[in-house]
Amino acid sequence: MLNPKAVSPDLIAPTRPAAGAEVLSVRNVSRGFAKTNDERLVLEDVNLSLREGEIVGLLGRSGSGKSTLLRIISGLIEASSGEVDWLGKPLAGPAEGVSMVFQTFALFPWLTVLQNVEAGLEAQGVGARERRERALAAIDLIGLDGFENAYPRELSGGMRQRVGFARALVVDPSLLLMDEPFSALDVLTAETLRTDLLDLWTQGRMPIKSMLIVTHNIEEAVFMCDRILVLSSNPGRIVAEIKVPFKHPRNRLDPLFRKLVDDIYAKMTAREATEATQQGKLEVGSRLPNVSTNIMAGLIETLAAAPYHGRADMPEIARTLHLEVDDLFPIAEMLQLLGFADVRDGDLLLTPPARVFAEFGTQARKMMFAEHLLRNVPLAARIKKVLGERPGHRAPRVRFEQELEDFLSDVAAEETLDTVIDWGRYGEIFSYNDQSEIFSLEDVEA
Secondary structure (H helix, E strand, C coil): CCCCCCCCHHHHCCCCCCCCCEEEEEEEEEEEEEECCEEEEEEEEEEEEEECCCEEEEECCCCCCHHHHHHHHHCCCCCCEEEEEECCEECCCCCCCEEEECCCCCCCCCCCHHHHHHHHHHHCCCCHHHHHHHHHHHHHHCCCCCCCCCCHHHCCHHHHHHHHHHHHHCCCCCEEEEECCCCCCCHHHHHHHHHHHHHHHHCCCCCCCEEEEEECCHHHHHHHCCEEEEECCCCECEEEEEECCCCCCCCCCCHHHHHHHHHHHHHHHHHHHHHHHHHCCCCCCCCCCCCCHHHHHHHHHHHHCCCCCCEEEHHHHHHHHCCCHHHHHHHHHHHHHCCCEEEECCEEEECHHHHHHHHCCHHHHHHHHHHHHHHHCHHHHHHHHHHHHCHHHEEEHHHHHHHHCCCCCHHHHHHHHHHHHHHHHHHCCCEEECCCCEEECCCCCC
């Protein structure tokens, strides 16, 4: 349970000893992936350290390289440049004393809970008797006693993730890495598992000395972490370090807690707005987030109505609509780029055209969206221009996909083109036949 006390002087007193010796050092780490004759950077010049007794969060949007950084730290993949030291020694391959919990459970469906937890010990050559004793102890610790012989298909999502934690803890790691371990769970299950994990941590009942958690949930980061490292996107760089002074257990409703969450939203939205301004308008090869027109229209309607009347605090909107960073920021970014909103000091403000949009009917909205789309999204304008110039007013999908692949990865190019297809269909500026993969102008049968 969360501490229901009001703000008091001891709220910001740490419950664990001050951070101890440095266990992990990441220096000038970059990671790129080959793309034709070029290399697309996912991480660039990342520096961080981790000390005993700390929970540190890596907070950022999709595309910030959080998971890639976690895999470099674990030794699963290598950095393109830079150094990683673990316990004072250069990292070479999978690090001993480091365990990872994944977002997607990653259990062997043909093994029981006990066998899944034993798997890591078996790979280390631990004898059967010791393996069984340690696995049972980990299962008991994480709250799964009685389910040793159950198979993953018999367990809820929360229980399957508990198996993931037990499997990570059974090898007695010094460092626990977590890659969005609660994001695949429902809100209540995630809250219970977070609280249980923090209880074990504060009571010193786990072997781990430090934790590093990847998240895109600002409130989760403030709830769990002692320090939060904020990463920018494309490529990922650490752009801010935020210390969280509250002791555990933390009260999400406490004014100081809420203020810190709001401050982080403001920092991140201010940076997003600054980067968007510096980059200027979109280009043909710009990556576009997968934001549906229904979601954009719905948010415009919500902000135009009471109690917001055109201006809303982003943390409040996130809580009210149950949106996380990866949900809300792309919507706000695209509304801004399309000329329907501005982002200032953590607030989302509707522009005059957006207020008009909110009052329009369906067809008028489509026409207005098409106008903003063609003016602000060069890829949409390029597709319409090519179709207008071609005999028959048709063009294959591959023609635009290949053009995008000069700027983006194959996956990003496909996703960006799919996004523009959805927007173009909504604005009725072109048609697209998914079976033949042919674009055509609206007045031409596909």
